[in-house]
Amino acid sequence: MQIDALRTQFVGKTVWLKSGGTPMTVEQVIETPDGFKLDCCWVDRPGSKKMERARLNLESVELASRAPMRIKFF
Template sequence: MPIVDRNQNSAAAQYDVLRRRYKGKTVRLRSGGPLMTVDEIVPTPTGPALLCCWFDPPGSTKLERAPLHETSIELDDGRLPSGVTI
């Protein structure tokens, strides 16, 4: 019978939950900033992070990428940030 590492299974489950919740979705930093797309879930020394991509400045061709923890982002709800009008 194989030995099962519960911590490894727990980590795999955590990655799976994050992947289903965020991969391909549009997010924004809780503190504001550009809209970003979650490209993938990546390991970091402090746990799994969302690898987010965005263009800087918006509308440019310079693609930026950074791993961000779930606690620092929120799903975009389609509303403009406060103070922004069209």
């Protein structure tokens, strides 16, 4: 896939790790020698003011609109 197409598909969108977890927003798509990576940000828990960031493999995430709902009830 071309990087421009990936940027259109992912930047500004909400994604989930395929293994579960917190919803994340994709900030940018970059090309590395190991393939395409997504720079993502999220807030770890409700009420937290600390923004977390990570660079993730494209294959490890899915768009939230395609992912099953992962709502936790407390």
